Amino acid sequence: MKQTDVLVVGGGICGYTAALAARRYYGGKKITLVRKEVRALIPWCLAFNCAKGTLYNNVLRDDRLYDERIELVIDEVTAIDRQGKCVTTAFAEDIIYDKLILATGSLPATPFFKGADLQGVFALKKEFPYLENIRASLASARSLVIVGAGPAGIEFAEACTTNRQLNVTMVELLPHCLAWAFDDEFCTLVEENLRQRGINIITATGAEELQGHKRVEQVKLTNGRVLPADTVFLATGIVPNIELAREAGLATHDHAGIVVDEYMRTSDVDIFAVGDCAAKGNLSGSVGAIARRAIEGGREARVAAANLFALKRTRETVLDKFAVAIGDHAFGAIGLFQNMNLEADRKMLTVDITPGVIAGNVTVKVAYARETGATIGAQVHGKPFGLVREIMDRLADAIQQQARFDELALA
Numbered sequence: 001m002k003q004t005d006v007l008v009v010g011g012g013i014c015g016y017t018a019a020l021a022a023r024r025y026y027g028g029k030k031i032t033l034v035r036k037e038v039r040a041l042i043p044w045c046l047a048f049n050c051a052k053g054t055l056y057n058n059v060l061r062d063d064r065l066y067d068e069r070i071e072l073v074i075d076e077v078t079a080i081d082r083q084g085k086c087v088t089t090a091f092a093e094d095i096i097y098d099k100l101i102l103a104t105g106s107l108p109a110t111p112f113f114k115g116a117d118l119q120g121v122f123a124l125k126k127e128f129p130y131l132e133n134i135r136a137s138l139a140s141a142r143s144l145v146i147v148g149a150g151p152a153g154i155e156f157a158e159a160c161t162t163n164r165q166l167n168v169t170m171v172e173l174l175p176h177c178l179a180w181a182f183d184d185e186f187c188t189l190v191e192e193n194l195r196q197r198g199i200n201i202i203t204a205t206g207a208e209e210l211q212g213h214k215r216v217e218q219v220k221l222t223n224g225r226v227l228p229a230d231t232v233f234l235a236t237g238i239v240p241n242i243e244l245a246r247e248a249g250l251a252t253h254d255h256a257g258i259v260v261d262e263y264m265r266t267s268d269v270d271i272f273a274v275g276d277c278a279a280k281g282n283l284s285g286s287v288g289a290i291a292r293r294a295i296e297g298g299r300e301a302r303v304a305a306a307n308l309f310a311l312k313r314t315r316e317t318v319l320d321k322f323a324v325a326i327g328d329h330a331f332g333a334i335g336l337f338q339n340m341n342l343e344a345d346r347k348m349l350t351v352d353i354t355p356g357v358i359a360g361n362v363t364v365k366v367a368y369a370r371e372t373g374a375t376i377g378a379q380v381h382g383k384p385f386g387l388v389r390e391i392m393d394r395l396a397d398a399i400q401q402q403a404r405f406d407e408l409a410l411a
């Protein structure tokens, strides 16, 4: 039986960050990281690189772990015995831990579709061989249907526009693409930009069935329409991977993830959870509404690592933040927005920032609380991308500091 001071389960970007941060805080401790994959992937531009670039740029560097004396075990943790402070693995010996960090991430949420097991149907699993398979399939594809027009679907569609032989259609159940992030007028602009890039968009319609003989040939929609498809990409969101935690009796929330406190401790004080598997809290106070991002997960990983043997840091209130580029146009959203059905004491204001005020061409819509005037959300679109990002950063600071909307200084 193996023994370690700190055991990290899951070697995606958040487990990796947690292990490295634990080393910085606790130089003398024995740290072990268990992950399933031989090659772990960093998520930046994952859909894009899968469709167009090279996935080798996404591989996390194991040499950094070795340099920091972190033992890497390629295996799967199958159970946690909290009483004995020991985990069971699928292939190797059990591991006794003093402190445990769960970074088991998320899995594609693939609602049941008849035909989802046909060849040519993919979801975005963050697994190197699987993603290489998608790349190979796309090389000969002629008609691609993307089910779900969220960030992954849009990133994937955008990357596929350079393949002139490929007909790309996105199917979205909600009335608009990215309707969970933007108000209607911003969503309409997103759709206009996508259409200009040659992408077909069908909204307010679901995919009902994937049809074909061995390989997918067509997608039947809820309105009865049938789309030809030799490749289908299911981009219907993600779910936190919480089975291991739930089986161990830790407090979990189905959609939000493993329940954690401000120190990233779970309901067992010797077990922490970080990244996509951990529940989030956002400015609207709704647990689980936030998009799961590696940036936030990395922050959580550093907080958990600091607190392993003594409580040192708390996590900040997480601010929903999202940006996507379509061609040379960028769209960003932070915090709350009108389509969220805000309570009666909140209302919206639109502020247009003209090119005369700042360089570039950027429009900002700000949400503020009626009672206090405090800025609570913003949506931004325009170009160039760098300017949109910079304005988003300033707006994020303003929201964190509860700045009044009429005192915002964006220029």
Ligand SMILES: Cc1cc2nc3c(=O)[nH]c(=O)nc-3n(C[C@H](O)[C@H](O)[C@H](O)COP(=O)(O)OP(=O)(O)OC[C@H]3O[C@@H](n4cnc5c(N)ncnc54)[C@H](O)[C@@H]3O)c2cc1C
Pocket (backbone or CB within 6 Å): 009, 010, 011, 012, 013, 014, 015, 016, 034, 035, 036, 037, 040, 043, 044, 045, 046, 047, 075, 076, 077, 078, 103, 104, 105, 106, 107, 124, 126, 151, 152, 155, 241, 244, 274, 275, 276, 277, 292, 293, 294, 295, 296, 297
């Ligand atoms: C297409 C796409 C693009 C994205 N782009 C961005 C972006 O640009 N910026 C950004 O901030 N975020 C982005 N994200 C979000 C980002 O991918 C996630 O927030 C991030 O990967 C979460 O990291 P994680 O380590 O928590 O989980 P994961 O990356 O899911 O890693 C979890 C790991 O744990 C392993 N594991 C699970 N259970 C066990 C077990 N029992 N035993 C051993 N190992 C186990 C898994 O195999 C996996 O390797 C993107 C996501 C997608 C899908």
